[in-house]
Amino acid sequence: MPDMDAGSRRIFLHVGLYKTGTTFLQNLWRANRGRLAQQGVYYPGGRDGPVQIFAVSDLFGRRPRGGEDRIEGRWDELTEAVGASPHPVTLISDESLSLATVGEARRAAAGFTDREVHVVVTVRDLGRALVSSWQESVKSDETWTWQDFVDRVRDPAVRNQFPARSFWIRQDLTAVLESWQAAVPRERIHVVTVPPPGAPKDLLVERVGEVVGYDAANLTETPTSESWDNRAMAAADAEVLRRFNQILDHRLNERQYHRIVKRILAPRLAQHGNPGRVGLSPDDRAWVAVEARRIVDDLTAGGYQVVGDVSDLIPAESQTGPRPDAATTDEKLDAALHGLAELAEEYATLWWDGSGARPDSSRSADRRGGGWRSRIRATRFRTKRGLLSLADRSRVAAGALNGYVRLREARRRRAASRS
Amino acid sequence: MPVTKRRVVLHIGLHKTGTTYIQGVLRANRERLASSGVLYPGGKGQPSHTFAVYDLFGRRPRGTGDDRITGQWESMTRLIAESDLPTAMLSEEATSLASAAQAKKAARSFGDADMQVVVTVRDLGRVALSAWQEDVKTDELWTWREYADALADDAARAKAPARGFWLRQDVPAILDVWTRVVPADHVHVVTVPPVGSEPGELLRRVGSVVGFDAGALVEPESWDNVSVGATGTELLRQMNQRLHRQLNQRQYHDVVESDLAPILAAAGVSTAAGADRLRLPEADHAWVTREADRMIEGIQACGVPVVGDLADLRPRFDDSGRPPGEVTDDELLDAAIDALAGLTERFARAKWRRRGRDSDAIGDAAPTGARVGSATRSAWFRGKRAAVNLADRNPVAEKALGAYLRRRNRH
Numbered sequence: 106m107p108d109m110d111a112g113s114r115r116i117f118l119h120v121g122l123y124k125t126g127t128t129f130l131q132n133l134w135r136a137n138r139g140r141l142a143q144q145g146v147y148y149p150g151g152r153d154g155p156v157q158i159f160a161v162s163d164l165f166g167r168r169p170r171g172g173e174d175r176i177e178g179r180w181d182e183l184t185e186a187v188g189a190s191p192h193p194v195t196l197i198s199d200e201s202l203s204l205a206t207v208g209e210a211r212r213a214a215a216g217f218t219d220r221e222v223h224v225v226v227t228v229r230d231l232g233r234a235l236v237s238s239w240q241e242s243v244k245s246d247e248t249w250t251w252q253d254f255v256d257r258v259r260d261p262a263v264r265n266q267f268p269a270r271s272f273w274i275r276q277d278l279t280a281v282l283e284s285w286q287a288a289v290p291r292e293r294i295h296v297v298t299v300p301p302p303g304a305p306k307d308l309l310v311e312r313v314g315e316v317v318g319y320d321a322a323n324l325t326e327t328p329t330s331e332s333w334d335n336r337a338m339a340a341a342d343a344e345v346l347r348r349f350n351q352i353l354d355h356r357l358n359e360r361q362y363h364r365i366v367k368r369i370l371a372p373r374l375a376q377h378g379n380p381g382r383v384g385l386s387p388d389d390r391a392w393v394a395v396e397a398r399r400i401v402d403d404l405t406a407g408g409y410q411v412v413g414d415v416s417d418l419i420p421a422e423s424q425t426g427p428r429p430d431a432a433t434t435d436e437k438l439d440a441a442l443h444g445l446a447e448l449a450e451e452y453a454t455l456w457w458d459g460s461g462a463r464p465d466s467s468r469s470a471d472r473r474g475g476g477w478r479s480r481i482r483a484t485r486f487r488t489k490r491g492l493l494s495l496a497d498r499s500r501v502a503a504g505a506l507n508g509y510v511r512l513r514e515a516r517r518r519r520a521a522s523r524s
Numbered sequence: 525m526p527v528t529k530r531r532v533v534l535h536i537g538l539h540k541t542g543t544t545y546i547q548g549v550l551r552a553n554r555e556r557l558a559s560s561g562v563l564y565p566g567g568k569g570q571p572s573h574t575f576a577v578y579d580l581f582g583r584r585p586r587g588t589g590d591d592r593i594t595g596q597w598e599s600m601t602r603l604i605a606e607s608d609l610p611t612a613m614l615s616e617e618a619t620s621l622a623s624a625a626q627a628k629k630a631a632r633s634f635g636d637a638d639m640q641v642v643v644t645v646r647d648l649g650r651v652a653l654s655a656w657q658e659d660v661k662t663d664e665l666w667t668w669r670e671y672a673d674a675l676a677d678d679a680a681r682a683k684a685p686a687r688g689f690w691l692r693q694d695v696p697a698i699l700d701v702w703t704r705v706v707p708a709d710h711v712h713v714v715t716v717p718p719v720g721s722e723p724g725e726l727l728r729r730v731g732s733v734v735g736f737d738a739g740a741l742v743e744p745e746s747w748d749n750v751s752v753g754a755t756g757t758e759l760l761r762q763m764n765q766r767l768h769r770q771l772n773q774r775q776y777h778d779v780v781e782s783d784l785a786p787i788l789a790a791a792g793v794s795t796a797a798g799a800d801r802l803r804l805p806e807a808d809h810a811w812v813t814r815e816a817d818r819m820i821e822g823i824q825a826c827g828v829p830v831v832g833d834l835a836d837l838r839p840r841f842d843d844s845g846r847p848p849g850e851v852t853d854d855e856l857l858d859a860a861i862d863a864l865a866g867l868t869e870r871f872a873r874a875k876w877r878r879r880g881r882d883s884d885a886i887g888d889a890a891p892t893g894a895r896v897g898s899a900t901r902s903a904w905f906r907g908k909r910a911a912v913n914l915a916d917r918n919p920v921a922e923k924a925l926g927a928y929l930r931r932r933n934r935h
Binding site for chain 1: 682776863
């Protein structure tokens with residue numbers, strides 16, 4: 106065990122940004138908790154460990170509707186667990202930390218007084234962040250069309266209104282860095298760029314590893330969760346879900362929506378559809394590039410440590426493409442039907458696992474002697490059905506059955522003509 | 525002293541002739557029926573008509589649980605034997621599937637009772653459409669064209685789906701079975717009045733045989749005729765293609781019948797009245813007319829009493845509604861999204877009722893100090909969210925928020 110003076114004990118707060126592969130990273134770290142620990146990195150959580158997302162919710166005072174009682178006291182629980190950890194390095198990851206105000210950032214840092222606090226910010230080019238933010242809004246019960254969303258994000262007059270506010274508060278790197286540098290010295294703030302499309306996925310894990318101090322090659326456990334890889338959405342899926350939200354009209358609370366849509370429906374849709382390449386119109390790419398350049402300029406001027414290439418943050422010409430909601434009726438119908446079948450199956454299974462489907466024994470209490478006759482009838486019925494379904498598959502059996510049916514009919518006609 | 529024999533009236537269907545409606549009204553009026561001397565079993569603690577008949581046939585739908593069915597027929601016959609009421613009525617359309625031997629067994633179960641059989645019969649065109657729709661609602665995949673062509677083809681009668689249909693709808697064959705068991709004048713054909721007839725007419729006709737006054741019965745409040753329409757039916761059919769029979773009969777029934785059908789029916793209400801009703805395509809007029817004539821002649825040949833009018837059974841072809849399957853992809857997409865949203869809502873609520881583990885608040889263990897801090901942050905957060913929501917509606921609040929957002933980072 107290394108010596109533990111203040112300088113050698115560090116905590117890295119990975120604060121997002123949103124839509125920069127955080128789900129992917131977190132699931133990977135979660136699955137490799139043991140392997141990180143072997144390298145001296147404590148990633149809180151696990152069976153009896155503190156739940157990071159609850160702790161951060163508690164830090165902010167956020168209480169997701171329907172899960173209020175799970176949050177209280179969780180931030181202190183986390184800081185205590187970190188304090189008690191023997192590992193020299195701790196890693197905390199929650200993209201909602203990017204929303205911290207100066208006060209909240211300071212409060213977060215103050216939770217770890219015996220550690221050297223570092224901040225890691227993963228950043229992706231603004232064009233892909235825009236597409237992915239719209240897709241996320243759709244997966245979060247919102248109903249903005251793609252074009253509406255983009256226009257509002259672009260228009261300075263409505264920046265403080267939803268949904269533009271919500272986008273910029275998450276994606277304006279300059280503002281996020283400003284908040285955190287009030288709580289943590291600038292040289293301990295590390296900006297990691299997300300590699301451009303086509304780059305190996307492990308590259309991002311490696312880049313963060315360089316900062317935190319783990320060897321990415323050792324994180325060999327694969328996450329098991331169905332939705333661990335938060336893939337881009339196919340245009341048809343996004344559009345179906347958006348219209349679905351319109352009809353649902355916010356009748357579900359956040360957690361109900363999360364459980365069914367985020368955990369079941371959206372991942373099932375993603376498994377089925379193949380997300381084609383989507384992108385920005387040339388006009389939209391142009392203004393997004395201007396915003397992205399402003400962010401990169403601020404970043405460079407601020408003198409923050411950057412891992413990766415800042416030019417990756419500016420949407421390239423090649424990023425123009427079909428809109429993320431451009432799907433044919435056929436594709437949308439296919440997606441909707443697929444979702445419907447998957448959901449029906451899940452629902453039926455839930456219902457089946459519940460008590461509703463258990464045989465009701467009270468009705469059969471009174472069967473005095475009827476039991477064995479009843480069972481013989483059951484056997485005969487099953488045999489007959491077996492023969493009938495054979496007839497549907499085998500021509501010989503069908504011929505025999507047909508003969509039998511005709512014979513019965515003829516007999517009936519003879520009987521009728523006699524009467 | 526001579527004792528009047530008990531009358532047992534077996535309403536044997538047919539399928540898709542308004543049996544659900546009839547049974548719904550009778551169920552809601554058990555006491556009124558009893559006061560006019562008619563026992564209609566199925567009340568609390570009594571065997572169900574359906575399970576009793578399943579038991580008679582040895583049928584065990586997958587997922588129902590054998591225990592609910594075993595012994596139900598014997599329980600039913602005993603209940604009737606022990607009743608003081610002069611008449612007992614059983615209504616279950618699956619009874620129409622009885623073979624001669626099964627029919628005989630059914631009749632014998634009631635000893636020397638005066639057995640009467642009621643057969644409700646409806647225009648074959650409507651019946652065929654409903655039967656196809658019912659098949660789709662029970663996880664089948666065939667299109668109307670495939671289905672109708674099979675019904676029209678004599679050579680296909682021994683195979684699904686024609687076999688299932690004619691087993692249920694070949695009126696002469698069914699009458700033949702029952703007239704071997706009870707005298708022909710004890711078998712009553714009740715025709716279903718055509719669309720547009722006075723409501724309650726069918727029940728009045730049935731009542732005239734059984735011996736109750738239909739006018740004295742009250743309709744149950746929640747009698748909702750779940751009509752899924754051309755669009756909903758096609759949607760279910762295409763959904764079935766993707767389900768690949770992964771649900772058992774009872775699971776399927778519960779999801780589709782109890783959840784999806786009402787959702788689709790409610791969504792269909794918004795379409796122009798009747799526009800989505802199924803209509804028989806012209807290609808089917810000829811064979812339907814031919815078969816309907818055969819039914820009518822068969823009934824006449826049997827010499828059984830008819831309540832209503834045999835002319836009711838002659839198919840009427842009109843222009844309202846639309847042929848099955850003639851649905852655009854856009855309509856299907858709308859319906860699919862409706863169904864998806866409706867099902868999600870029901871699913872979420874079902875899951876919500878079952879949560880429970882979540883309420884084991886771990887926060888209880890937190891020391892008082894931490895709880896107070898936590899509660900303060902929570903109140904602050906709620907206040908902020910309310911302010912932000914206000915800003916989305918109110919320009920003054922929006923300006924204030926803008927100023928706050930700008931200043932936040934430059935304290």
